Structures are given as structure tokens and as C-alpha cells.
Amino acid sequence: MKKWPVFDNEGDLPVGIHQATLTEILQHFGTGTEERKLIGQRLEHIFILAHSTGKVARFIVFGSFVTAKPVPGDVDIFLLMENSFDVSQVRGEAALVFDPQRTQEVFGASVFWIRKQGAITSEQEAVEDWQIKRDNSRRGIVEVIHNDSEQSRT
Numbered sequence: 001m002k003k004w005p006v007f008d009n010e011g012d013l014p015v016g017i018h019q020a021t022l023t024e025i026l027q028h029f030g031t032g033t034e035e036r037k038l039i040g041q042r043l044e045h046i047f048i049l050a051h052s053t054g055k056v057a058r059f060i061v062f063g064s065f066v067t068a069k070p071v072p073g074d075v076d077i078f079l080l081m082e083n084s085f086d087v088s089q090v091r092g093e094a095a096l097v098f099d100p101q102r103t104q105e106v107f108g109a110s111v112f113w114i115r116k117q118g119a120i121t122s123e124q125e126a127v128e129d130w131q132i133k134r135d136n137s138r139r140g141i142v143e144v145i146h147n148d149s150e151q152s153r154t
Contacts, residue, residue, distance in 0.1 A: 004028050005140070011068035013140025015131060017060075022047055022144050025061065029142075035071045042107050043075045047144060049094040050077075050111075055085035057116055057123070062130045062141040074104075078130050079113035080123060 002024040005014050020028075022044065030040020043061065050056050056079055063076030079097075087098045096102045103111045119126035131138045 002028070007068040008139075010137075010139070012133075013066060013142070015138045016140050017127060017131075017143050018140050019143045019145045021146060025066075025142055025144060029066055033070050036065075039065055039072055039075050039108070042109055043077070046075070046077060046097055046103075046107055046109055046111065049097050050079055052094050053081075053085065053090055055082040056080075057082050058127060059144040060127055060130055060141055061144065062139070063110070066140070066142045075109045077109060077111045078127070079111065080119070080126060081113055081115050083115050083117045085115055 002020050004020075005018070008014060026040045026044060030036055030043070043065070047059060050059065058078075058080040060078040060080070061075065062078065063074070064072035065075040087095075090098060096106050097111055098113060100111065103109055114126065116123055127141075127143070130141050133139055
């Protein structure tokens with residue numbers, strides 16, 4: 001079981017990329033209120049759909065879901081995709097994950113994605129940039145390190 005750091009005075013995780021399994025993330029952030037449970041289910045569904053492409057390089061969760069807020073607004077996700085990812089080849093429900101307007105409408109989530117080659121500086125910096133909040137302060141974000149919930153079903 002992952003030991004999570006204490007939230008700061010703003011209710012955010014300390015600055016950094018906190019790695020955890022999907023199960024650990026859902027156990028820590030997807031409980032407590034009905035809203036958190038629902039958003040956790042959305043996160044898991046999006047995770048499974050995104051990974052069905054076989055092209056996810058990194059899956060990052062940020063925003064109010066990974067804070068101390070009892071009622072987060074939604075779940076915010078950044079996907080770093082392999083260079084070979086071709087969004088025009090994604091079919092069915094998984095295609096909705098890569099259409100920002102439909103993702104918000106259907107899943108109540110904000111999903112942003114780029115291919116590795118789209119990172120202006122480096123892949124790591126592209127991920128680290130999601131720590132920057134609207135007020136230019138920084139917060140911690142969470143990276144899903146592997147799909148443990150999917151493995152436990154097979």
C-alpha cells in the first residue's frame with residue numbers, strides 16, 4: 001500500500017510527480033464522497049479505454065481529483081502517447097477519450113494528449129509542466145505506473 005504525502009496548506013500534493021498504481025490512486029482519491037467515487041470510476045474507465053490503444057507512454061492525473069477537496073469538479077488527465085499513435089485509427093468508445101469536447105460531455109473529464117515527438121523540450125518537461133496551476137504556483141501530480149486493476153481481472 002502506497003504511503004501518500006501530506007497535503008500542503010492549499011490542499012495540494014507536494015510538488016513532484018507521485019507515482020502510484022491505479023488501484024492505489026482509486027483507494028486514496030476515489031473514496032470519501034459520492035462525487036469522488038463517481039470520478040474515480042470515470043478515471044478507471046478512461047484509463048482502460050486509453051490503454052486499449054496500446055500506445056500510452058505515460059498517464060498523468062492532476063487537478064482537483066488529486067487534492068484534498070471533498071468535491072472535485074472532474075478528473076484532469078494528460079496522456080503522453082507513443083509517436084506511432086494515430087488518433088484516426090482509434091474506434092468506438094476509446095475515440096471519445098481523444099476528443100476533448102466529447103470527453104468532457106461523455107465522461108465529465110478533461111483529457112489532454114500529445115505524442116512524444118510533440119514535446120517541445122523533453123518528455124519529462126512536458127509531464128512536469130502539468131504541475132503548474134493557473135496562478136503559476138506548482139502542485140503535485142500523479143502518474144499511473146501500471147494497470148494493476150486490469151491485470152487483476154485477467
